[in-house]
Amino acid sequence: MRSQLLTRTTQPLRATTLSRQSFQQSFRRSYADAAAPEAPKPRRRFRFLRWAWRLTLLSGLGMAGTVAYSIYELRHPAEQVEPDPNKKTLVILGSGWGSVSLLKKLDTENYNVIVISPRNFFLFTPLLPSCTTGLIEHRSIMEPIRNILRQKKGRVRYYEAEATKIDAEKRVVYISDDSEVKGDVSHTEVPFDMLVVGVGAENATFGIPGVKEHSCFLKEVGDAQKIRKRVMDCVETAIFKDQTEEEVKRLLHMVVVGGGPTGVEFAGEIQDFFEEDLKKWVPEIKDNFHVTLVEALPNVLPMFSKQLIDYTESTFKEEKITIRTKTMVKNVTDKFIEAEVTNPDGSKALEKIPYGLLVWATGNAVRGVVRDLMNQIPAQKTSRRGLAVNEYLVVNGTENIWAVGDCAVTNYAPTAQVASQEGAFLARLFNTMAKTEAIENDLKVLSTEQAQAKTEEDRNRVFDLIKERQKQLRRTKQIGPFQYSHQGSLAYIGKERAVADISWLSGNIASGGTMTYLFWRSAYLSMCFSTRNRVLVALDWTKAKLFGRDVSRE
Numbered sequence: 001m002r003s004q005l006l007t008r009t010t011q012p013l014r015a016t017t018l019s020r021q022s023f024q025q026s027f028r029r030s031y032a033d034a035a036a037p038e039a040p041k042p043r044r045r046f047r048f049l050r051w052a053w054r055l056t057l058l059s060g061l062g063m064a065g066t067v068a069y070s071i072y073e074l075r076h077p078a079e080q081v082e083p084d085p086n087k088k089t090l091v092i093l094g095s096g097w098g099s100v101s102l103l104k105k106l107d108t109e110n111y112n113v114i115v116i117s118p119r120n121f122f123l124f125t126p127l128l129p130s131c132t133t134g135l136i137e138h139r140s141i142m143e144p145i146r147n148i149l150r151q152k153k154g155r156v157r158y159y160e161a162e163a164t165k166i167d168a169e170k171r172v173v174y175i176s177d178d179s180e181v182k183g184d185v186s187h188t189e190v191p192f193d194m195l196v197v198g199v200g201a202e203n204a205t206f207g208i209p210g211v212k213e214h215s216c217f218l219k220e221v222g223d224a225q226k227i228r229k230r231v232m233d234c235v236e237t238a239i240f241k242d243q244t245e246e247e248v249k250r251l252l253h254m255v256v257v258g259g260g261p262t263g264v265e266f267a268g269e270i271q272d273f274f275e276e277d278l279k280k281w282v283p284e285i286k287d288n289f290h291v292t293l294v295e296a297l298p299n300v301l302p303m304f305s306k307q308l309i310d311y312t313e314s315t316f317k318e319e320k321i322t323i324r325t326k327t328m329v330k331n332v333t334d335k336f337i338e339a340e341v342t343n344p345d346g347s348k349a350l351e352k353i354p355y356g357l358l359v360w361a362t363g364n365a366v367r368g369v370v371r372d373l374m375n376q377i378p379a380q381k382t383s384r385r386g387l388a389v390n391e392y393l394v395v396n397g398t399e400n401i402w403a404v405g406d407c408a409v410t411n412y413a414p415t416a417q418v419a420s421q422e423g424a425f426l427a428r429l430f431n432t433m434a435k436t437e438a439i440e441n442d443l444k445v446l447s448t449e450q451a452q453a454k455t456e457e458d459r460n461r462v463f464d465l466i467k468e469r470q471k472q473l474r475r476t477k478q479i480g481p482f483q484y485s486h487q488g489s490l491a492y493i494g495k496e497r498a499v500a501d502i503s504w505l506s507g508n509i510a511s512g513g514t515m516t517y518l519f520w521r522s523a524y525l526s527m528c529f530s531t532r533n534r535v536l537v538a539l540d541w542t543k544a545k546l547f548g549r550d551v552s553r554e
Ligand code: FAD
Pocket: 093, 094, 095, 096, 097, 098, 099, 116, 117, 118, 119, 125, 126, 127, 128, 129, 161, 162, 163, 164, 198, 199, 200, 201, 218, 219, 262, 367, 369, 404, 405, 406, 407, 414, 415, 416, 417, 418, 419, 490
């Protein structure tokens, strides 16, 4: 082979009559001919990489195209159909998970839809704990309600107001504009034919003195902003000149009350903030900054499986977060909490725990407007945790009021997952109801036409139309009762670890760790409301990885 190559390549050298150009061409050809039998080896080796690269490029281009198209669609909404006053008025209270999921799937051409909520945006709550440390900017998880409504075919009216009272009998909602800027009218009433209550819940305080005055909650954007500011205030005040050691310890003690997922996720986020950024930029605090999670029950995350509870507790130990279980807070002052601690021997003791920041995350309580509605309806007398509903989410004791999400009492936990499935169910129900009603109205008109028909031919024509409509009516899918499909539970526990109880076939998979954390991130990224939110959240994560979190106090 080698000699063959040499022979062939040396031949042109001997042909002195050949021009330089033809020599070069001939040399190249000869070289190529000679090299040909050996060439496939490296090619085959790199073929896989070449295809992988092409596929990556193609999927990258595909993804960029999809993102570009969805951004274009978002920026260029189509003309909307004006509401028809002859249609039923459907009033939706709230702009949270339940109401927005209903709006997303509802055919708004079928009703006069009015949305009332004091919050003119949808909030992606699962990522709210990340906003308390600036890992994610709050605007990245907010979707303006105007964007959502403008994408609907039929125009929807929106009033930024709070429903202060629902009169079930008169079919009226009383609303109040509680924003800073008020016009001549700030209180009015909105009549409805159908009403969906999706006002969520408020923070449970169990009437414990001092909670409302001294602690921060974690439900709304304002709460996350308040916590972010307060953390930095505690840090800066702790290193104020001549501060006593005891006071430094108190100021740098971050206490979280409630070992449910909100409390656990927040504890993980704040500890990450300290480990990854605060410690670096404010080294003076590194020996005194401390996070404590206080829980009344014997363990945290009661809704997760035992092995994930153990995993969370051991991860917190590694992260140096203290968990105080069997510790029930009874009183809150501006500088410490008083808690009843159950000792291992069953005896109880009262303990004072000083704090700089107190985050209160002890679950949900019924909103005033919902409590008032419950009091009007005898069938709601025995309900404690919210509006009791039937399997079609109709509020018991009413015919035209439905409830979704945290304000409704079902067999399921008050989660975003449940609220959004309930909202989607109501959209299907209302779309079907509107279709059925339209066909039934047509049938009524056709029956009258048939009775008034003068000729046999006319009668037969109308009869055919009636048969057609009846067929359509039968085809219109009857909706069965609401059935929740549990996809699983996920929670971030800090140190780039998460826990997940995922429903799989008829069983359950429990997993925890860094891979679960990557799954948690990708799951929540894909669940964000819009492409805009997804892009902003991904950018925030990248920004924090590159530059760290911002430690300035706004
Ligand atoms: P909300 O989403 O709370 O919406 C209520 C809406 O009603 C708001 O727009 C509010 O402004 C409006 N409203 C309030 N009062 C009135 C009134 N008087 N009149 C008119 N409108 C009113 N669940 C999960 O499944 N997974 C998670 O990872 C998860 N993470 C969470 C993290 C945090 C920090 C929190 C606080 C909750 C989390 N949840 C999670 C729970 C989830 O957010 C709730 O279950 C869900 O928001 C309930 O939806 P909703 O529509 O009933 O209420």
